[in-house]
Amino acid sequence: MNTPETKDKLKNMFCEIKMENPSADFMKELMLRIEKETAAKKKRQYFLTLSLILTGILSIILISGSIIYFLKIEITTIKFPNIYFILRNIFKDFSIDPKITGLGLIILLLLSGDLILRKFISHKKDMI
């Protein structure tokens, strides 16, 4: 039996084969596919995270809803603290101008909205 250690004509013949390179576009095409794979993976990850968050929120609502339903708790029997009263006591020493406070709140809301939109757009760009 021919062993690889002994003089092996086949080995010599294999050594004579010239190694060829794949075409010039091979690497470019492959890396494009890899980029697409990465984008698809990120997209899958994004939707997985989103669905996990939604599932979490839904389960919180469902669990609390079923507790309220099965234990026959009436919402009207739960007494929430009087927030207006608390706030009035806290801020009684401050003189708050409702116009300025309202304007500030609107600016804060607009900035938050802008931030969320920018994040959403940049995430979409990453996925493309």
Place this chain on the structure above:
Amino acid sequence: MEKSNDLYWIQCIKAGDSSAFSHIVSAYQKMVFNIILRIVSHREDAEDITQEVFVKVFRSLSNFKEESEFSTWLYRIAYNTTLSELRKKKMMVFSFEDNFSDSGDEDIHDETGDISTEERIQYLEQSIKMLNSEDALIITLFYMNDQTIEQISSITKLTAANVKVKLYRIRKKLAIEINKLIEK
């Protein structure tokens, strides 16, 4: 390529730098492509299958345990992907009934020295293409890529003894086919 280099790039890819994969491709594309090229007839088919191999390697990198040899792991993917792609493309060559078991120890004729290198390569390539795809991959990994019997055993999931027997039979088949071509 050094093993530590491979591991460095793998860690970069795992950390999210997918462009680092180009280093892995550069290091192994030539060998993977040439192994596949010996089995399929067209360069385009060989390139398609090589691409598929590397895409699978990229997808499975998270499953790669860094304590094992990366090249063996990559060649295992290459071996399995090539066989499944050939099956898909219906290019799989199934073993022709071999009548070699009773033909005794066969060696390639000494006349190989009298023929040109081009002819020798041509005969060898023709003979490899007559083997079934699995055998062609095993012999190419063994001779072209210098994989040891243990490494081939790990790549193909065959026992080392089985690989040895297969190699013996493949060598015999090749010798008979090459001799036939020389005699012609």
